[in-house]
Amino acid sequence: xxxxxxxxxxxQRQEGExxxxxxxxxGVAVPHSCKSGVCGSCLMRAAEGTVPAxxxxxxxxxxxxxxxxxxxxxxxxxxxxxASVDDGAVAGTTIHALDYVTPDVLxxxxxxxxxxxxxxxxxxxxxxxxxxxxxxxxxxxxxxGFIELHVxxxxxxxxxxxxxxxxxxxxxxxxxxxxxxxxxxxxxxDQPMLLAGTGTGLSPLYGVLRAALEAGHQGPIHIVHGAxxxxxxxxxxELRAISISRDNVAYRAVxxxxxxxxxxxxxxxxxxxxxxxxxxxxxxxxCGDPVLVQVMRKKAFLAGAAMHDIHADSFLPAG
Amino acid sequence: xxxxxxTLFEKLGGQAAVELAVDNFYRKVLSDDRVSRFFDGVDMDRxxxxxxxxxxxxxxxxxxxxxxxxxxxxxxxxAMGLNDSHxxxxxxxxxxxxxxxxxxxxxxxxxxxxxxxxxxDVLSR
Numbered sequence: 001x002x003x004x005x006x007x008x009x010x011x012q013r014q015e016g017e018x019x020x021x022x023x024x025x026x027g028v029a030v031p032h033s034c035k036s037g038v039c040g041s042c043l044m045r046a047a048e049g050t051v052p053a054x055x056x057x058x059x060x061x062x063x064x065x066x067x068x069x070x071x072x073x074x075x076x077x078x079x080x081x082x083a084s085v086d087d088g089a090v091a092g093t094t095i096h097a098l099d100y101v102t103p104d105v106l107x108x109x110x111x112x113x114x115x116x117x118x119x120x121x122x123x124x125x126x127x128x129x130x131x132x133x134x135x136x137x138x139x140x141x142x143x144x145g146f147i148e149l150h151v152x153x154x155x156x157x158x159x160x161x162x163x164x165x166x167x168x169x170x171x172x173x174x175x176x177x178x179x180x181x182x183x184x185x186x187x188x189x190d191q192p193m194l195l196a197g198t199g200t201g202l203s204p205l206y207g208v209l210r211a212a213l214e215a216g217h218q219g220p221i222h223i224v225h226g227a228x229x230x231x232x233x234x235x236x237x238e239l240r241a242i243s244i245s246r247d248n249v250a251y252r253a254v255x256x257x258x259x260x261x262x263x264x265x266x267x268x269x270x271x272x273x274x275x276x277x278x279x280x281x282x283x284x285x286x287c288g289d290p291v292l293v294q295v296m297r298k299k300a301f302l303a304g305a306a307m308h309d310i311h312a313d314s315f316l317p318a319g
Numbered sequence: 320x321x322x323x324x325x326t327l328f329e330k331l332g333g334q335a336a337v338e339l340a341v342d343n344f345y346r347k348v349l350s351d352d353r354v355s356r357f358f359d360g361v362d363m364d365r366x367x368x369x370x371x372x373x374x375x376x377x378x379x380x381x382x383x384x385x386x387x388x389x390x391x392x393x394x395x396x397x398a399m400g401l402n403d404s405h406x407x408x409x410x411x412x413x414x415x416x417x418x419x420x421x422x423x424x425x426x427x428x429x430x431x432x433x434x435x436x437x438x439x440d441v442l443s444r
Contacts, residue, residue, distance in 0.1 A: 036381040040368040
């Protein structure tokens with residue numbers, strides 16, 4: 001008899017019984033409705049064990065890659081450990097390097113702890129020895145030997161204050177994660193992609209861009225970075241170099257206020273969509289300011305991108 | 320003798336039909352000035368899942384909705400002014416979605432009738 005484990009409680013599954021039915025029978029309140037794999041109400045995540053393909057039909061590719069499944073039509077062959085949708089690993093590591101990339105964005109590189117698996121574009125929770133914790137997106141690729149984060153520095157920010165004043169290379173920190181499903185999944189190498197973000201929302205986009213190129217993505221990739229002022233733009237040389245060496249990559253920088261060569265002036269939620277009235281068949285990654293992310297997400301969808309091809313990460317300011 | 324006539328859900332194409340229709344339907348309600356404000360949810364993935372559950376039910380598919388769920392799920396919208404004209408608009412947009420997928424008029428009528436049957440619960444009457 002196969003078992004389902006959730007929060008340390010083991011639920012035995014009867015012959016042919018779905019994960020949902022076994023959990024409901026065990027008294028776990030799992031939201032559900034159609035019980036036929038259609039409505040998507042009973043979305044869960046498998047932490048260990050194999051999920052049958054039928055239980056992942058119709059989900060976003062990055063959700064499938066993270067083990068998300070529909071519990072009502074999941075009748076696995078073996079045991080399954082089910083996790084809450086976001087439940088990551090914890091690892092100790094050290095600070096590798098700290099440097100400013102703009103007056104208020106600090107690039108933090110951490111030594112990549114062995115066994116800490118992640119995808120560029122996911123996020124982690126960084127904790128210092130005082131127990132302070134903040135979430136940051138990962139800009140680096142697995143295999144680079146370090147984990148790169150872009151930290152917005154706030155005047156009164158606790159974590160950014162600690163990182164800019166007290167933290168030194170070699171210092172120990174703890175990371176938990178990875179979390180989130182804002183990452184590149186290979187398999188559709190010709191699909192056009194729009195990557196648009198504001199501020200340190202560039203961090204996951206830079207990761208997604210490089211992961212896509214590393215995987216041999218051939219379709220056009222439009223990356224648009226927005227900032228309030230010119231000083232808020234960063235990684236400009238790196239992104240320009242990529243767009244010159246790769247025919248399929250176009251990089252645009254936009255600011256609300258100010259003007260400079262190769263920088264467009266105006267709101268990113270308008271400019272990112274200029275020239276691409278139809279996004280049918282596109283994949284979109286939208287990161288940064290929560291209001292702009294919400295507006296751009298709706299625009300991308302109304303322009304024809306399928307919901308399962310839109311990945312959005314809102315950054316809440318927490319310092 | 321056991322009936323083997325296909326159900327409405329089967330005639331429409333089942334789960335694949337819901338998957339085909341849901342993004343188009345959601346785009347329509349978000350773009351329609353009469354009803355868009357009721358669908359402007361913060362979490363679009365969750366909102367789409369709700370649309371999918373609604374379409375599954377309206378297509379005659381499996382569901383677990385009770386009248387009470389319908390009332391609870393829409394009471395905050397009734398407080399925002401949801402009324403008969405908005406239910407009419409949603410049923411109209413549902414019909415348009417199906418017409419664009421070349422569904423026959425008699426099946427569209429059956430779907431509209433199922434959606435219609437939830438009207439009083441949706442409007443908390």
